Amino acid sequence: MKTVLIVDPFSTGKLYAPLLNSQGVRCIAIISTPHLPKHFINDLVRENFDEVFQWEESLLSTLEDIPITAIIAGCETAIYLTDYLTELLDVKGNSRITSDLRRNKFSMQEALKRHHLPHISSRILSSKSHIPGFLNSIDPELEYVIKPLNSAATEGVVFAKGLEHVEAALTNAAWQQENDLGEINLGFIVQPFICGPEYVVDMVAFDGKYIIASVCKYAKIHKNGSMFVYESLDTLDPADNSLKPLLDYAKLAAAALGIKVGPIHMEIIWSEAGPVMIEAGARLHGGIAPQLFEQVYQPDLLSLSVDCYLGRPAPEGMSSSRQVRHGKIGFFCSDEQRTFERPSDATLTCATEDVAYGGHRYFIAPGDTTEVTIDFATCPGLFWLHHPDAEQLERSAQNLRLLLWR
Numbered sequence: 001m002k003t004v005l006i007v008d009p010f011s012t013g014k015l016y017a018p019l020l021n022s023q024g025v026r027c028i029a030i031i032s033t034p035h036l037p038k039h040f041i042n043d044l045v046r047e048n049f050d051e052v053f054q055w056e057e058s059l060l061s062t063l064e065d066i067p068i069t070a071i072i073a074g075c076e077t078a079i080y081l082t083d084y085l086t087e088l089l090d091v092k093g094n095s096r097i098t099s100d101l102r103r104n105k106f107s108m109q110e111a112l113k114r115h116h117l118p119h120i121s122s123r124i125l126s127s128k129s130h131i132p133g134f135l136n137s138i139d140p141e142l143e144y145v146i147k148p149l150n151s152a153a154t155e156g157v158v159f160a161k162g163l164e165h166v167e168a169a170l171t172n173a174a175w176q177q178e179n180d181l182g183e184i185n186l187g188f189i190v191q192p193f194i195c196g197p198e199y200v201v202d203m204v205a206f207d208g209k210y211i212i213a214s215v216c217k218y219a220k221i222h223k224n225g226s227m228f229v230y231e232s233l234d235t236l237d238p239a240d241n242s243l244k245p246l247l248d249y250a251k252l253a254a255a256a257l258g259i260k261v262g263p264i265h266m267e268i269i270w271s272e273a274g275p276v277m278i279e280a281g282a283r284l285h286g287g288i289a290p291q292l293f294e295q296v297y298q299p300d301l302l303s304l305s306v307d308c309y310l311g312r313p314a315p316e317g318m319s320s321s322r323q324v325r326h327g328k329i330g331f332f333c334s335d336e337q338r339t340f341e342r343p344s345d346a347t348l349t350c351a352t353e354d355v356a357y358g359g360h361r362y363f364i365a366p367g368d369t370t371e372v373t374i375d376f377a378t379c380p381g382l383f384w385l386h387h388p389d390a391e392q393l394e395r396s397a398q399n400l401r402l403l404l405w406r
Contacts, residue, residue, distance in 0.1 A: 001026050002069040004309065007055075007082045008032050010043040012284040012302075013074020015291075017048035019306055025069070026050050030059075032081045037178075040077070055081060063089060070309035072262070073283050077183065079103045092207075092311075094282060098258030102282040105149050106189050108257060109277075115256040118249070118276040120194060124149065126187035131170045134190070135163055143193035146170060149186045157375060159193065159227040166190070193227075196271040198278070200233070201250040202285050202293075203264040204304040206313065210251045212238045212320035213263070213301040214285070214293050224335060226374035232397065233289070235296050235327035238320035247320070249275040257282075263305045288384055289329065292358060295386040296327040326390040327358075330397050332381045332405040334370040340380065342366045343404060351403040356387035356396035360404055381405070 003026045006016055017027040029044065029052040046052055053059055063085070071091050073082040079102050086093030100107040105122075112119035125134055138144070140162050146169045147157040160169040173188055198218040203210045215236040223229040236243060246268060254264045259282050266280040284290055285301060293300045299307075299321055308314075340362070343351070351357060360383035364370060371378040383400045385393050 002310065003028060003066055004069055005030055005063070005071045005085065006049075006074050007071065007078035007085070008036070008040070009045075009049075009074040010036075010040045010077075011075040011286050012290050013072070013078070014043055014045055014048075015284070015302055016072055016074070016306065017045065019302060021048060023306070023310075025310070028053065028066075030055050030081070030085075032077055036077065040075075060088060069311065072309055075283055075286070076103065076281055079282055093261050094259055101257045102259065102280065104186075105147065105279050108279055109191075111256045111258075112253060112277060115252070117252055117256055118274055120191045120276060120278070123190045124187055125170065125190065128171070128175055131167065134170075135167055138163070138166060138190075144169075145191050145193050146173065146188055147191075148174070149189055157228055194269045194271050194276060194278075196269045199236075199246055199268045199270060199275075200285065201247065201264075201266045201268060202289075202301050203250065203254060203266070204301065204308050205254065205259050205261055205264060206308050208255070208260045209314050210254055210264070211304055211314055211318065212247055212250075213299075213304050214238070214289075214297055214321065215243055215247070216289075223333065224372050224374050228375045229333055229373055230331040230376055230379060231333070232331065233329040234393075235292070235323065237323040239322070246270060246275045250277075253277045253280065262308060263301065287329070288359065288361065288382070292327045292329065292384045292386060295358065296323060296325050297321040298324050325386045325388055326393050327384070327386045328393045328397060329382055329384045330401060331376075331379050332362075332383075332401075333373040334378075334380050335372065337369055337372060340364050340366060340368050340370050343406075347403050351383075351400055354385075354396050354399055356385040356392055357400070358384040358386050360384070360400070 005028050007030045009029050020027050027049050029049040031054050071082050071086050073079050080099050083094050083096035083099040087096050101111045106124045109119045109122045143161045144166055158169040160166045200216040202214040204213050215238050216233050218233050219231040221229050221231050250266050263284050265285045267278040268275050290302045362381035364380050370380050385396050387393050
């Protein structure tokens with residue numbers, strides 16, 4: 001029986017074990033640190049694993065006695081330990097020499113620069129004491145993005161223009177504070193704001209050969225004083241020839257980050273000068289996207305990732321998955337602080353009967369006070385849709401926003 005280690009099987013990382021179990025694969029969970037936040041630990045489905053271990057160096061002697069087929073990073077917090085174990089246990093994977101390129105936002109951009117690929121000029125500040133000197137070097141006419149080096153999603157991301165606002169954003173940033181991943185912020189990266197539509201490309205690397213598993217386009221709106229409020233994410237067809245420059249660039253960027261095995265989640269701005277990567281992760285797309293992709297693409301992201309880790313070859317003659325339906329994720333937005341009330345049973349029934357309904361999820365409980373939405377971290381919930389008719393998705397999205405968020 002094959003055995004797979006899954007490091008931090010949280011977020012979409014928890015999707016691996018059930019699929020692997022169904023294929024007769026034994027799964028072992030490794031928790032990378034005891035300091036993970038409670039909402040991560042609560043994601044653990046223990047019955048999917050033969051063993052659950054808390055990582056410590058002495059565990060190596062136990063693992064060395066197990067014939068391990070693959071080691072999988074369940075989420076962002078798992079990258080360094082996954083690469084470390086991959087090397088020590090002599091399992092095919094990504095090198096720990098390049099782990100930082102897949103986790104540190106500054107290192108990612110430097111890797112693109114070294115490979116002569118379009119990148120975002122970036123400055124790193126590791127201490128508040130660096131702020132005065134940095135302010136002397138910026139162009140006061142430019143717009144800037146300030147974000148933590150090692151956070152996830154849009155947590156801690158701030159948009160600022162002019163010396164006064166950049167200084168305020170840096171001064172009020174969460175220096176040396178714990179982020180949503182349970183890690184301490186290692187510093188902040190400052191980048192000029194790049195204009196253009198934002199895309200997400202998900203790939204799977206089979207020994208350095210990249211299969212495009214999905215392509216999506218974000219719609220973000222300027223609302224509640226923020227540039228980063230998510231409105232929707234729409235799936236696109238990888239076979240669309242107009243997307244070729246985007247996908248060609250994504251593959252080159254993945255190679256620059258040293259990703260040879262496993263899934264790649266990459267966020268890209270298509271600027272006037274062409275595609276440029278914002279950041280990337282060597283793990284599955286987060287949230288409910290992998291479940292949606294199962295309905296939209298063949299083969300889907302999760303299935304391709306499992307095939308890769310089990311040593312199966314890349315699909316012959318295929319450079320990308322086929323889009324078989326249209327998909328959309330819609331994000332709820334709260335414009336005020338108020339007490340959240342769950343919709344009535346009758347309303348929920350109406351929502352689930354919509355022809356394109358895939359599901360919905362609230363990130364808050366009845367009785368909670370909603371935060372004003374300024375980014376994904378303050379988004380109160382979402383819904384997802386899939387249907388053969390793209391126009392039906394738009395009608396259904398309007399319907400579900402009215403039914404599920406008032």
